[in-house]
Amino acid sequence: MRAGVIVAGGRSTRFGDSDKAVADLAGTPMVRRVADRLGEAVDELVVNCREDQVEAIDTALSDHTLEPTFALDEDPDQGPMAGIATGLGAVDSEYAAVVACDMPFVDPTFVDYLFERAASHEAAVPRPDEWFQTTQAVYHADAMHDACQRALERGEHKIVEPLFDLEYVVVEREDVLAHTSLDTFKNLNTREEFEAAAERF
Ligand SMILES: Nc1nc2c(ncn2[C@@H]2O[C@H](COP(=O)(O)OP(=O)(O)OP(=O)(O)O)[C@@H](O)[C@H]2O)c(=O)[nH]1
Ligand SMILES: [Mg+2]
Numbered sequence: 001m002r003a004g005v006i007v008a009g010g011r012s013t014r015f016g017d018s019d020k021a022v023a024d025l026a027g028t029p030m031v032r033r034v035a036d037r038l039g040e041a042v043d044e045l046v047v048n049c050r051e052d053q054v055e056a057i058d059t060a061l062s063d064h065t066l067e068p069t070f071a072l073d074e075d076p077d078q079g080p081m082a083g084i085a086t087g088l089g090a091v092d093s094e095y096a097a098v099v100a101c102d103m104p105f106v107d108p109t110f111v112d113y114l115f116e117r118a119a120s121h122e123a124a125v126p127r128p129d130e131w132f133q134t135t136q137a138v139y140h141a142d143a144m145h146d147a148c149q150r151a152l153e154r155g156e157h158k159i160v161e162p163l164f165d166l167e168y169v170v171v172e173r174e175d176v177l178a179h180t181s182l183d184t185f186k187n188l189n190t191r192e193e194f195e196a197a198a199e200r201f
Pocket of ligand 1: 007008009010011012013014015048049073076077078079080082083084099100101102135187189
């Protein structure tokens with residue numbers, strides 16, 4: 001059993017006065033595109049967001065075959081890493097692929113590969129350039145959940161912080177490019193980025 005966790009609890013400030021998670025992207029809410037693609041690689045889906053987002057996201061995901069469940073931030077606005085912890089705390093599977101709600105080109109075959117790389121480790125995290133792609137990575141759900149909690153208890157909100165408390169595999173650029181293109185990590189933040197991306201569907 002493999003889980004997918006979609007992290008969607010951000011405020012979309014660069015996007016404007018509406019939630020980018022459910023914003024229309026070439027006729028489909030962005031979070032639905034992520035759920036459909038990630039759903040090809042997993043057996044269960046959990047969406048992390050705030051309470052006030054549930055109605056709109058639930059509508060966007062209606063009739064999804066995996067019947068996504070919600071893991072709500074008790075304490076909102078604590079950053080993506082807190083959202084990852086909340087989402088991972090709600091999965092039934094041993095391993096989970098975490099994907100941000102703003103990565104509509106996420107490649108399910110690459111997610112499959114990340115699950116393979118994570119096996120018998122606590123995480124597989126891509127590093128296609130100088131940055132770790134922690135919001136498109138596979139984690140041992142309990143191990144990462146606990147590492148996030150420990151980081152938050154230290155007052156640390158940086159998204160890479162829990163990694164240094166885990167036994168993790170780095171998926172280097174060469175391995176990324178052997179399995180997918182860098183589009184899988186493309187995240188959309190502004191209206192301009194939405195408009196440019198919409199032309200590609
Ligand atoms: N649960 C939770 N998720 C978050 C939080 N901040 C960001 N995220 C999520 O993390 C991912 C990447 O974050 P950003 O691209 O910065 O999204 P954002 O914060 O909504 O947008 P900006 O306000 O423009 O930074 C997205 O999937 C967000 O939904 C947070 O405080 N809590
Ligand atoms: Mg942000």
